[in-house]
Amino acid sequence: MKKESAGGCPFSSDWGSPNVSKVGDLTYNDYLKIPDLLKLQIPQSSPPHHDELLFIIIHQAYELWFKLILHELDNTVSYMQKNEILRAQHFVKRVVEIMKLLVSQIHILETMTPIEFLEFRNHLMPASGFQSLQFREIEFLLGLKDERYFHFFKNSPEILQKLTERLNKPDLYSVYFQMLRNLGYSVPSDPQNEKNNTKTLQALLPIYQNPEKNLPLYLLTESLVELDETLALWREHHVRVVERIIGFKKGTGGSSGVEYLKSTTSKKCFPALWEVRTILEKPEKKE
Numbered sequence: 536m537k538k539e540s541a542g543g544c545p546f547s548s549d550w551g552s553p554n555v556s557k558v559g560d561l562t563y564n565d566y567l568k569i570p571d572l573l574k575l576q577i578p579q580s581s582p583p584h585h586d587e588l589l590f591i592i593i594h595q596a597y598e599l600w601f602k603l604i605l606h607e608l609d610n611t612v613s614y615m616q617k618n619e620i621l622r623a624q625h626f627v628k629r630v631v632e633i634m635k636l637l638v639s640q641i642h643i644l645e646t647m648t649p650i651e652f653l654e655f656r657n658h659l660m661p662a663s664g665f666q667s668l669q670f671r672e673i674e675f676l677l678g679l680k681d682e683r684y685f686h687f688f689k690n691s692p693e694i695l696q697k698l699t700e701r702l703n704k705p706d707l708y709s710v711y712f713q714m715l716r717n718l719g720y721s722v723p724s725d726p727q728n729e730k731n732n733t734k735t736l737q738a739l740l741p742i743y744q745n746p747e748k749n750l751p752l753y754l755l756t757e758s759l760v761e762l763d764e765t766l767a768l769w770r771e772h773h774v775r776v777v778e779r780i781i782g783f784k785k786g787t788g789g790s791s792g793v794e795y796l797k798s799t800t801s802k803k804c805f806p807a808l809w810e811v812r813t814i815l816e817k818p819e820k821k822e
């Protein structure tokens with residue numbers, strides 16, 4: 536053991552002078568509510584199955600990140616409404632980085648053997664990812680407003696109210712088109728309507744035909760595409776992990792399981808931003 540120096544400090548000089556908090560000072564634990572946070576992992580199995588703690592913590596970690604994603608995307612919407620393109624892009628990039636983490640995080644669950652999961656799976660019934668309000672809010676905020684998902688919250692009035700509020704709020708995709716209109720791009724009034732698809736793609740074309748001339752918009756648009764891509768990747772990775780752990784068993788939420796999850800992997804939040812590349816043509820040779 537190191538000897539204490541004359542001043543009573545047990546650290547060497549390269550530690551600087553670490554503080555000792557005084558009674559009443561704000562501490563790490565007070566600020567972050569760590570004792571409260573660590574009380575929130577309550578297994579359903581009894582005696583608790585060893586792996587249930589992993590299962591609880593991974594879901595709670597996702598929900599914390601979902602909370603931040605909603606916070607950042609709400610902020611993005613406000614910046615887009617003020618036509619502040621690069622500020623909006625800054626926050627979309629943050630969400631993309633979070634999403635990349637969320638894609639890789641799901642694989643921690645593969646360290647759980649299928650048989651060990653079965654040992655406590657029954658205790659979770661009928662709870663299911665279908666009931667993640669924040670996941671559905673993220674979809675709604677990105678423009679995927681599928682009202683069939685209200686079904687899973689029929690008996691939870693508070694959640695229904697929150698989801699209804701999300702449904703009625705402007706989504707990122709519509710706000711993006713509104714911003715383009717404000718900036719002088721000739722976006723049709725109902726850009727997401729199938730019959731206006733060609734006009735919508737034509738309006739987006741200059742951004743992709745000439746990225747240098749439209750750089751801030753190009754960067755924002757591509758960050759939105761990256762966000763859409765990372766969400767789709769999360770769906771892909773989740774369904775692979777699910778198949779590896781429960782095979783083709785039905786979900787605890789009553790769906791067909793893997794088959795249902797596979798059907799969601801083709802969802803796109805911003806379809807026109809993907810499609811515009813298909814109509815892109817090689818530019819005339821520059822002088």
Ligand code: HEM
Pocket residue numbers: 593594597598641644652662663664665667670773776777780781785786787788789790791792793795796799
């Ligand atoms: C052992 C690990 C997991 C298994 C076996 C599993 C299984 C499933 C299944 C079968 C469904 C379809 C709905 C149902 O019938 O219940 C589902 C949906 C869902 N799960 Fe998981 N899951 C796992 C881990 C996770 C994790 C870590 C998260 C992170 C939040 C998550 C989030 C979701 C969400 C948000 C849905 C709804 C997806 C949608 O409707 O598009 N799952 N899960």
